[in-house]
Amino acid sequence: MTAAGIDFSVTSDLRSEIRAWRTRAAIAGGVGLLLLALGAVLSPDQFFRSYLWSYIFYLGIALGCMAWLMVQYLTGGAWGTVIRRPCEAAMRTLPLLAALFIPIAFGIPRLYGWSHPEIVAADELLRQKHVYLNTPFFLLRAAVYFAGWILFQWRFNAWSAAEDARGGELAQRRMGRLAGPGLVFWGFSVTFMVIDWVLSINPHWFSTIFGMLFMAGQGLSSMAFLITLMILLSHRRPMSEALTRRHIHDLGKFLLACVMVWAYFSFSQFLIIWSGNLPHEITWYMQRLSGGWQFMALALIVCHFALPFALLLSRDLKRNFKLLTGVALFVLLMRMVDIYWLVAPDLLKGSFAVSWMDFVAPVGIGGIWLAYFLLQLEKRPLMPVNDPNLEEALVHGRE
């Protein structure tokens, strides 16, 4: 079994199956977005709340995939070679996600208090932060993030296409060189992005680890998504001939690592603020640990950390496709809960509440995103056929 011996282009059976998934996702997404549009008319405030957190969740999957791809260009390894194509397809959804950002731009007055001159005028701290927190600069920064992400996805995908056409060494060298600066840009852009889009909802509060909390979250969401996808593909030709339990096991280890990193960052932030116990810091947690939100916090500790951590310790579970898919989907659900818990309390300014739009928004945005992702995925062979490391990656899968 050599890399050249297997044709990794999407078979006609798989293509029709992917199209069926795509149709279903697009219908769910279309219906979701229609209902969401209705919600936007009925209650604009709620619409923007639901839209913001759902959008950040799906953007996190795409950006997380971008980060994994760049990590694999820097470190190499069989785990990374086999997920290159899904990661590239997820990166190619970034232009769509840029378009989906537009509603948030229109929602600035309803989401961010600092956009109202009368609120800023009455608040000394906001007056000082006005140089940074103002609508034009906010939009400019968003444009810079998207420009950067789209630039990176364009280069990586173009080189990858060139590698498919003409063989690997040069493309590999170029991608390796760009991956380092790309990861630095990812780190900075995600940090500033969450400061802008999430943290500034409550401009009086700050946390220097907040960006890293989202970076770990993105790594976790995207790895859970990739595991689900790879397991689905592993039952179908052509991937069934090359993708094995051992590759999935490696991805499962990353899932465990991300669960721990997320818990580490979350607890670090909590411990420092809890120890300091200063009024302008601790209020953020007091809001999230009362009025019903504390049950969500408890759910996060148990279901976002303790349970997946304990389950993923098992080698047998990481090698069991059904159980691992279950854990990955559960982690994705808890990622949504986590983002909701971070975003919503400051917008609702009260006790725990969930609107019907909080269920419709993830389906709407997610359906459209998934349909677009699948459209991108079927365009290219499912493995990087001319990657010099592919042979080794496939050998690694055999036991």
Add this chain to the structure above:
Amino acid sequence: MTKPTHGLMAEFETPTSLVNAARAAREKGYRKLDAYSPFPIEELNDALHLHKNKLPLIVLAGGIVGAVTGYMLQYFVTVWYFPINIGGRPLHSWPSYIVITFEMTILFAALSAVLGLLALCGLPMPYHPVFNVPRFALASRNRFFLCIEASDPLFDHDATADFLRRLEPKEVSEVEN
């Protein structure tokens, strides 16, 4: 000197023939066998069914003991023996315990991994009969050895020697105790 021999040892020139021999011996029903090679051979784990051992459980137990020890250490010091009001916080301030609890979990788990490994391998072991075979020194250079031990219920000196010879080794030698 209860038993005259430790077992029988076959010498092979390639890793593939060692793996095949190990597989054949397993199939034949031998359970008390060990293989020696100058470098790790992944397939040998499969051939000898060596995937499962007790080390993960030992490490888990070590980790749990470490967590409980770390937490209790702080709990008894700050709540029972030296209760001091620090910044108005409750005596049982669990968030501040977590870091040390975590470190102790890692420490105990790591130590039990090292000690558990040594214990499961039976180390330190100043004497092992396989070194009585003069050619065994080559196991750290370029030869591959399979040893069927005399304690195996199926072990029969002549029959086992015959069986090993049929695997076409370079040499079959007796391992004196």
